[in-house]
Amino acid sequence: MIHVVGRTAGGWGIRVPARQGEELRQVLIREGALDPSLKVLRDGSDLILPLRKERKGAAWFEFEAHTGREPLPRHELVGGIAIMQEEDPSGAEALLKSRPSLHTVVFAQGEVHGEYRTREFSHLAGEPTTRTLVTEHGHTFVVDLAGAYFSARLSTERQRILTQVREGELVLDMFAGVGPFAITLAERASLVVAADLNPKAVALMLENLHRSRTANVLPLLVDARHLARILPWRFDRVVMNLPLAGTEFLPEAFRLVRPGGAIHFYSLVSAEGEHTARIRELCGTVTAERVVRSYSPAQWHAVYDVAVPET
Numbered sequence: 578m579i580h581v582v583g584r585t586a587g588g589w590g591i592r593v594p595a596r597q598g599e600e601l602r603q604v605l606i607r608e609g610a611l612d613p614s615l616k617v618l619r620d621g622s623d624l625i626l627p628l629r630k631e632r633k634g635a636a637w638f639e640f641e642a643h644t645g646r647e648p649l650p651r652h653e654l655v656g657g658i659a660i661m662q663e664e665d666p667s668g669a670e671a672l673l674k675s676r677p678s679l680h681t682v683v684f685a686q687g688e689v690h691g692e693y694r695t696r697e698f699s700h701l702a703g704e705p706t707t708r709t710l711v712t713e714h715g716h717t718f719v720v721d722l723a724g725a726y727f728s729a730r731l732s733t734e735r736q737r738i739l740t741q742v743r744e745g746e747l748v749l750d751m752f753a754g755v756g757p758f759a760i761t762l763a764e765r766a767s768l769v770v771a772a773d774l775n776p777k778a779v780a781l782m783l784e785n786l787h788r789s790r791t792a793n794v795l796p797l798l799v800d801a802r803h804l805a806r807i808l809p810w811r812f813d814r815v816v817m818n819l820p821l822a823g824t825e826f827l828p829e830a831f832r833l834v835r836p837g838g839a840i841h842f843y844s845l846v847s848a849e850g851e852h853t854a855r856i857r858e859l860c861g862t863v864t865a866e867r868v869v870r871s872y873s874p875a876q877w878h879a880v881y882d883v884a885v886p887e888t
């Protein structure tokens with residue numbers, strides 16, 4: 578027995594056991610065959626997926642219609658680029674038309690991976706590029722999604738750290754990417770040293786320094802493992818944003834921070850206090866532990882603010 582509530586519309590639909598529903602939904606989206614104006618029906622342990630037109634195995638059903646305009650496909654915005662999790666060319670065209678600020682829609686082919694923390698994308702609609710401009714809190718950054726890591730979701734975090742920086746501080750960003758933390762913190766710091774081992778990230782950081790006329794950031798193309806050996810300074814504040822492998826670099830950060838300084842350590846965790854014992858071993862005190870964002874049902878990105886003793 579199928580119950581339909583709300584505004585209804587007749588249309589072609591294809592029946593599938595619910596367990597296989599998501600797989601078939603993805604196939605139909607890729608083929609541009611799913612009708613996004615109608616809601617998926619449930620009938621016992623089956624789903625009925627609405628189709629744009631008849632196909633083999635299809636039958637006519639009464640569907641509930643989405644109210645108002647067709648819903649836009651799920652996406653994440655980074656500057657003028659929309660990143661879709663589904664390879665849906667017709668959804669991408671609809672998305673592109675829906676926002677004048679968008680120039681490109683891409684499909685993320687996988688998760689962030691590798692030492693450079695980058696992802697592969699395929700082009701779905703608009704201009705075929707992965708470069709865009711992102712504006713946050715008065716700064717505009719050039720980013721290239723395929724070439725170097727950038728997350729717009731960290732903008733609040735950058736502002737939070739900025740409020741802790743005192744005028745004239747010497748700051749180190751060990752994993753600087755295209756420079757969003759470094760350029761933000763340079764508003765108050767006297768000098769920010771910004772290291773990254775991805776040449777494309779450092780090239781984009783140079784562009785960003787030029788664009789923002791920031792002259793107190795020193796970009797370094799270097800593996801953070803060498804920093805304590807090559808830098809003559811000890812820093813008031815060290816930012817460590819390498820959530821999957823940051824723990825390996827904690828001793829290096831402690832070598833680079835001055836007595837009485839602070840470390841902001843980002844990590845992917847599955848329990849509160851996961852790194853507290855290790856930080857204590859290195860003689861640091863956790864002054865705050867915050868959730869930055871959720872990652873999966875059992876894991877989240879956390880930031881530990883760490884105070885380093887005076888002596």
Ligand SMILES: C[S@@+](CC[C@H](N)C(=O)[O-])C[C@H]1O[C@@H](n2cnc3c(N)ncnc32)[C@H](O)[C@@H]1O
Binds near residue numbers: 726728752756800
């Ligand atoms: C998660 S991203 C953070 C980038 C930047 N802090 C941001 O918020 O946009 C980590 C960065 O660390 C860099 N990285 C990875 N291993 C590194 C290492 N051993 N030394 C220096 N940089 C490294 C990657 O290339 C990447 O740009």
